[in-house]
Structures are given as C-alpha cells and as structure tokens.
Amino acid sequence: MKKTFRKIHLWLAVPFGLIITIICFTGALLVFEDQVTQLTNRHLYYVESPGSQPLPVGTLVEKVESQLTKGATITGVTIYPQPDRSYQVNLSAPKGAAVYIDPYTGEVLGQSQRTPFFRTVFMLHRWLLDSQPADGGIFWGKRITGISTLLFVIILLSGIVIWWPRSRKGLKNGIQIALRKGKARFWHDLHAAGGIYVLLLVLVMALTGLTWSFDWYKNAFYTLFGVETTAPAKGPAHKEKSPQGPQPGTTTEATAPVTPFACWQQVYNQVAAENPDRLKIEITDGTASVSNNRYGNIRGTDRYTFDPQSGQITGASLYKDTGNSGKIRGWIYSVHTGAWGGNLTRIIWFLAALLGATLPLTGYYLWIKRLYRKRHNRAVH
Known part of the structure; x- marks a missing residue:
C-alpha cells in the first residue's frame, strides 16, 4: 500500500510543487502584513504628541471632506481606544483607501492603501498575479491555485501513510531531524519529520483556504458546520430601542444637524460607554460596528443602528446572539491567517507556512538525488 501512496505523493507533488511553495511562502509573508505596515508607516497610524481631548468626530470628518478630490466620498470613520492612535477616515474610492487624521489637531497625516509589495504578494498568493477576465472567462490564476491547494491536501494525507x-x-527516528549524519540525511529528515510537525497546521490552512477557490467546496464546508449557504432575509435587530424623539401629533422645533456627520460623536460616546473593552469602533451612515473579539473570530463585531439625523441608537445586533451563518466567515479567515490567538498563533502559523514552503523543495531534492543514483547504478552495471 505504501508503494501506491508513494507514487500518488510523487506524481502529484512534481508538477505542482513549485506552485505550492509559492502559495505557502506568500501566505507566510501575509501573516504579519498589518504589523509590518504599521511599523513602516508609523507616522500615519500613531500620533507623536497626544492631546488631552480629541476634537469632535464630526469636525474631524468635515476637515477631511473639505480636502477630498472630486469623485471620492467619506464612507465612515474608525476610532481606536488607544490615545496615541490616529483616526482612520474611510473613502469610497479607490477601493480600500483611507485617510488618517490626528484626532487632537485635525491634521491630515496622509492617505494609505495596501503597499505595492503586499498587494503583489497577495495577488501571487491568491491568483498567481492573474486577474479576473473582463469577459467573464476562466480565471486561470484562481483555478490553478485552487487545484494546487486541493492536491496539496492529498499530498499531505498520502505523506502520513508513507511516513507511518x-x-x-x-516512530522515534521518524520525528527526529539529524544534524550530524550528512546532508542527504538532513534533507530527508527535514522533509519527512518536518512535514509531520507542521502537518496539522498546514492542512488547516489548505482546507480553510479552499473556501475562496471553489463554490462547491465552500458550500460543502459550510454545510458540514450546519450553516445555510443562502443568505437569510434580514430581520429586525436583536435589541430594539424605542426612539425618544417627538411622537406623532406633537410639534417641536426642527433640530436637524448642520452636516451629516454632526451626530457621529454622540453615537460614538453612547457605543463606547457600552463597550469599554472594545478594540475599535467604526461609524458609517446609520451604523456603528464595535470590534471586541481579541481572541477567536477577529472579524466578530457588535452592530448598532442609529438615526442619522438625531444620533439616537435605534437597535443593536450583538455578536454573541448571531447565528452560525454570521460567524463562520470570520472564523475561517481568523483560522486561515492564524490571527485567532493573537501574535502567538501568528508566529506559529508563520513558521508553519515557511516550513510548508520547503516541503516541495526538499522533496524535489530527494527525488532528483534518487534519479541520479539510479542512473549512476545503471551506468556502473
């Protein structure tokens, strides 16, 4: 049986090994993208001399709006609890663009998008630098990475049978990496024992990553966890609060805000008071999202709705009350990237992905060495 699995392992790995190495290596680079970006652009994300009290959110957003080029609009603002963090004002165009502003002075610190380096790494990781055809044709880059990842799962599973x-x-010899028994033994052990050490983690990365490659796989994956793949109709928020504004039949003076952003500070104050352990609060027109999942689903949020005119909170949908369908996407991303447990799991995922990237390379070395030995033996005889 092992002979059959060796053939499966070899003849799947030989044509797809380099692609698997690229996917694993670029995945490792992406693990700490946010941290590296903030470190290399610290002037955008942090304020050197925090003041005593930030300016009102509406005032800050208006300052940004007055400097926008034609065609771009403000879609929201992200506020962090750390006093030395700048505010992130999100823009409609280009996609993913944001302006960072000093919350104490209103100074626009600059605009940031995904760096060219990490944009290239991401495109290489997901699509081998390919792009979606405008005519809706086959997206070959996405297709090839998906097939390679799927075959990587089979290669890993066949590797268990071969190693067992x-x-x-x-067993004792199979989990050791010999450092003093020659180069050939070292590369063999690095491939065999190293593969066993990272097997589970790399397998998890591959199985979660496939949800972005194939719809049939995503549907099956979601079904396995008891999640409906069709989006359910949106119902009312879990917690509804009666508006405290004027009731029908009463007359009051008009108190409409001067600008669309005037009530955002009021909304922030209310939401922040209810969530003292928050990571960040993002406010858009009529919605406030609170991120407070430090460990686990890093995309888990509590969502509040508010009246854009008065700033009155009208409802809340808490993450703890959300069904599986609302949680699974965030969990897949958190587990795939290793972010679910903070920097510790990021480091583990980074090292596992790097070692995973070496597996095809060490496998190529062993295969070529074996071919050379066979040819040499034939020449001798």
Whole structure:
C-alpha cells in the first residue's frame, strides 16, 4: 500500500510543487502584513504628541471632506481606544483607501492603501498575479491555485501513510531531524519529520483556504458546520430601542444637524460607554460596528443602528446572539491567517507556512538525488 501512496505523493507533488511553495511562502509573508505596515508607516497610524481631548468626530470628518478630490466620498470613520492612535477616515474610492487624521489637531497625516509589495504578494498568493477576465472567462490564476491547494491536501494525507512507522523505534527516528549524519540525511529528515510537525497546521490552512477557490467546496464546508449557504432575509435587530424623539401629533422645533456627520460623536460616546473593552469602533451612515473579539473570530463585531439625523441608537445586533451563518466567515479567515490567538498563533502559523514552503523543495531534492543514483547504478552495471 505504501508503494501506491508513494507514487500518488510523487506524481502529484512534481508538477505542482513549485506552485505550492509559492502559495505557502506568500501566505507566510501575509501573516504579519498589518504589523509590518504599521511599523513602516508609523507616522500615519500613531500620533507623536497626544492631546488631552480629541476634537469632535464630526469636525474631524468635515476637515477631511473639505480636502477630498472630486469623485471620492467619506464612507465612515474608525476610532481606536488607544490615545496615541490616529483616526482612520474611510473613502469610497479607490477601493480600500483611507485617510488618517490626528484626532487632537485635525491634521491630515496622509492617505494609505495596501503597499505595492503586499498587494503583489497577495495577488501571487491568491491568483498567481492573474486577474479576473473582463469577459467573464476562466480565471486561470484562481483555478490553478485552487487545484494546487486541493492536491496539496492529498499530498499531505498520502505523506502520513508513507511516513507511518511500523514500530516504536521507527516512530522515534521518524520525528527526529539529524544534524550530524550528512546532508542527504538532513534533507530527508527535514522533509519527512518536518512535514509531520507542521502537518496539522498546514492542512488547516489548505482546507480553510479552499473556501475562496471553489463554490462547491465552500458550500460543502459550510454545510458540514450546519450553516445555510443562502443568505437569510434580514430581520429586525436583536435589541430594539424605542426612539425618544417627538411622537406623532406633537410639534417641536426642527433640530436637524448642520452636516451629516454632526451626530457621529454622540453615537460614538453612547457605543463606547457600552463597550469599554472594545478594540475599535467604526461609524458609517446609520451604523456603528464595535470590534471586541481579541481572541477567536477577529472579524466578530457588535452592530448598532442609529438615526442619522438625531444620533439616537435605534437597535443593536450583538455578536454573541448571531447565528452560525454570521460567524463562520470570520472564523475561517481568523483560522486561515492564524490571527485567532493573537501574535502567538501568528508566529506559529508563520513558521508553519515557511516550513510548508520547503516541503516541495526538499522533496524535489530527494527525488532528483534518487534519479541520479539510479542512473549512476545503471551506468556502473
């Protein structure tokens, strides 16, 4: 049986090994993208001399709006609890663009998008630098990475069968990487034992990553966890609050805000008071999202709705009350990237992805060495 699995392992790995190496290596680079970006552009994300009290959110957003070029609009603002963090004002165009502003002075610190380096790494990781055809044709880059990842799962599983020891002594030898028994032994152990060490983590990365490659796989993956793949109709928020504004039949003076952003500070104050342990609060027109999942689903949020005119909170949908369908996407991303447990799991995922990237390379070395040995033996005889 092992002979059959060796053939499966080899003849799947040989044509797709380099692609698997690229996927694993670029995935490792993306693990700390946010941290590296903030470190290399610290002047955008942090304020050197925090003041005593930030300016009102509406005032800050208006300052940004007055400097926007034609065609771009403000879609929201992200506020962090750390006093030395700048505010992130999100823009409609280009996609993913944001302006960072000093919350104490109103100074626009600059605009940031995904860096060219990480944009290239991401496109290489997901699509091998290919792009979606305008005519709706086959997206070959996405297709090839998806097929390669799927075959990587089979390669990993066949590798378990090949490695599986027959005795306790064999198990001991199978998990050791010899450093003083020659180069050939070292590369063999790095491939075999190293593959076993990272097998589970790399397998998890591959199985979660496939949800972005194939719809049939995503549907099956969601079904496995009891999640409906069709989006349910949106119902009312879990917690409804009666508006405290004027009731029908009463007359009051008009108190409409001067600008669309005038009530955003009021909304922030209310939401922040209810969520002292928040990571960040993002406010858009009529919605406030609170991120407070430090460990686990990093995309988990509590959502509040508010009246854009008065700033009155009208409802809340809490993450803890959200069904599986609302949580699974965030969990897939958190587990795939290793962000679910903070920097510790990021480091583990980074190292596992790097070692995973070496597996095809060490496999190529062993295969070529074996071919050379066979040819040499034939020449001798």
